[in-house]
Amino acid sequence: MIFLTVVIGAASWALLASETAGGFSSTGDVSSLTSIITSKVQYGYVERICMIRGDGSGSSDYQVNITQGGETLASKIVVVTATGTHCAIFTQNDYNLNNPIDEGNFTILTNRLNGTIAIQRAPSASYSGSLFDIPTQPFPATVNPAINFTQINLTGLSINLLSPNNDTSFTNPSIDFVNNVSDPEAVSIANVTINVYFTNGTLIFSETNSSGIEGNYSWNSNFPDGNYRWNVTAFDGDSDFVDSQTRTFTVDSNAPSVDLFTPNETFNYLKEGGNLFLTGFANDTNLDSCWYDYNGTNTTFSCASTTLFNETISQATNNDLSLIVYANDSSGNLDSEEISWNYKIFENSRTFNATAYETSSENYIINLSSNSSLTSVILQYDNTEYTTTQSGNIYTRNLNLDSTGNKTFRWRFAYASETIYSDNSSQQVNPIQLGLCNATLTVPYINFSFKDEDDLSDLNATIPTSTFVYYLGDGTANKTLTFVNNTENPSYDFCFNPGNQSLNINPVVQYAATDYPQRIYDPSVTTYTNSTTETTLYLLSELDGIFVTYQVLNTVDQAIEGAQVTLTRTISGETVTVANGLTGADGTITFWLNPDFEHQLTISKSGFDTFTTGQFPTQTSYTILLQGAVSTVGEDFTKGINTFIYPQDRELFNDTSYNFIFNLTSSFWEIDSFGFSLRLSNGTIVGTGISTTTGSGANFNYDVGNQSIIYMDYYWVINGNFTNSSTYWVVTNTELTSWSIKTFFEDLVIVLDSEVFGLDNFGRLVITFLVLFISVGIFSYKFGFTSPIPLSILTFTIVYFLDRVVGLIPAIRGIDYLVTYVAGLIVAVAIISEVAR
């Protein structure tokens, strides 16, 4: 290995490597290429690539490339004109920083970079002489092999950047730079320079410290917003220098800006869980992240500068009507903005069964938050409207479902003069079916079997006719099964679908067998489940029984229809029902009974005392009188009722709120409930009140606005009987009464009270006296009044008008209307004295 030291200037360059013979694939005489310097590229240092020409003539260009990983980092042309040394000197500015390479251990700007040199020369098929006798040819043509080289720092100085750290973001434009320069080889420090560049390479700050101290060097400057890179260069006394690694920093003092658009309106209708759309902009050069704080929860969402964001938010409760959006940038600057919205009607919840069955009784409940502008809530179910019952914020409606299918429903709200609708919901109403068990009806609810009442033997019987009225709800919606079977069978199973519901059935079953007279099984409505009810129906042979008719009357000999008559017998220690049914319109029912055995007779009817007795039914008819309520006609449900209605004045005034009250007391009847509804002249119901406690009035507060008349339809309920009546108030529009004489006297009193022109109480009394004197004087002169009675009456009339009506006469000695009382006393004395005379 040949080492050659080449000196340029005052610096000393050390050769670390050179070419090896045969290292170039050429036919030239490589032995003359004696001074190819090979070294490694180190960023921040000055590299020289030299070629020393020995012999030869002519001029050739050589392109020297510093490459790494196939990327050309820097490139220069070396012109070799004659023998001697020809060098290409590379500084850090020669490197293409727009294409930094970061592979493995190599990073430009911060670390030492190992690279290769490739010397390119024009290709030639053959040449003789030295390597440099090559005519200029177009490039590129790489000569093998690539040459590695390194270069050492000959200054001996060392730079350690202390602050700021690499890739730091600042919000404050004032930046402090601190680095430590050491001189371990004691070459002396000439100066230390800091250079700060924009990312485009423009030098914007450079300052040199020539103190020559070994230690920390500090600089400070203000930088506008932007991205920067910086490094420090230290020169020694020999003009050798060393560059530090290059670091970057960012200045961003401007906070992002957040502008929100929605949701910012008053929604007609909102509900918990409903979707809202948050839209807006978050702008910043270095926008980092965005999030919003809603209902105590922070949620991050994607945002980009100048790009509209649209986030879907789920509405929380009716009190959560605002949120704050935050945005920050990479420097930590933060901005926020709050947005809020409101509602007219807020649905807190709704309750209903998504799946129901026909004939069931279903509740539809909605919980709302609103204000007094919400005047009615109507349920729209399957295109039919139903009123709702209000209890606080909850509106309820019960429906008996009488059809199947997918039913859509919603609520319609009357809010001030607007009509607002809720969201739709749907309910699947499934059919029900009761019938004789088969392949599709498989869950038995009722089983009928038959026995002989006498010997308890099993029988086969027919069902000549039967009806089963069945329903799941309260019976308002129901279905009927009519079953007939004239073939004698030992039992009949009736199944129901769906098999998981409790079913109410009112069966009427006529059953008979050969030689056994027909009996009727007619119990009251009974609830059945999928726990099969085993019912044994008893038949009595035609040889063992008689027909017995029971007639049920009340105490005034009126037939009672619908009385439940049941006869039981004890058979083998078990009480069995041998006959039961309801009396008809004539109050009678007939059974086939065995007169040889004691039966327990029970007759019951709502509103009557239950009748029970034991008997041997030997007679063909019995008449039973039930004690209890006697049906009467024309009860007076106003007896003992005192009603109180407020306001008591028949005249109301426009744009005024009144508390309408209907109260009643009862000294005779027990009141179930009472109440009223307020009605406008067009029939619109604007409010209702209800109470169940006598003495505690039903009330409703209402602003009469510009109505001309308000009606109150009030009622009370006694034992289910409804009694009602109406009253009304006339609403006067005070705007139309400003011209009345009443207004004149009202204004006159106000003017007098304000002591216009200094007119105090004495002045008012003087005026009163003058009016009296002149009026009475004129009347007396004109019409010849001389008697004290007409004069005193006239005086009293004028005094009363001026005192009570106009209010002109002030209180005397603290006593209001004293003059009126005195005048009245004078009239009384005058009349008495005249009468006495």
Next chain:
Amino acid sequence: MKNKKGSMGLAILSTIAVFVIGLMFVNFIIPEVTNFRINLGCTDIASVSDGTKILCLFGDATVPYFILGVISLAVGAITSRLRL
């Protein structure tokens, strides 16, 4: 010479005519009185100046006086007819 019966009929007719015509004119006066009161601020008479208070009273008395005048004319129509 007219008798009292004929006079009574004419008197009543005259009275009704005067009364109806007079009240028709009241409908023209009422809006003007209302505007007068609003423009002067008489609806809150306690807050205006003393002179304005007096003007308000005059305005308030306009319609009552007019009606009294109509009634007086109507009564006068009856009594003048009855004297004939």
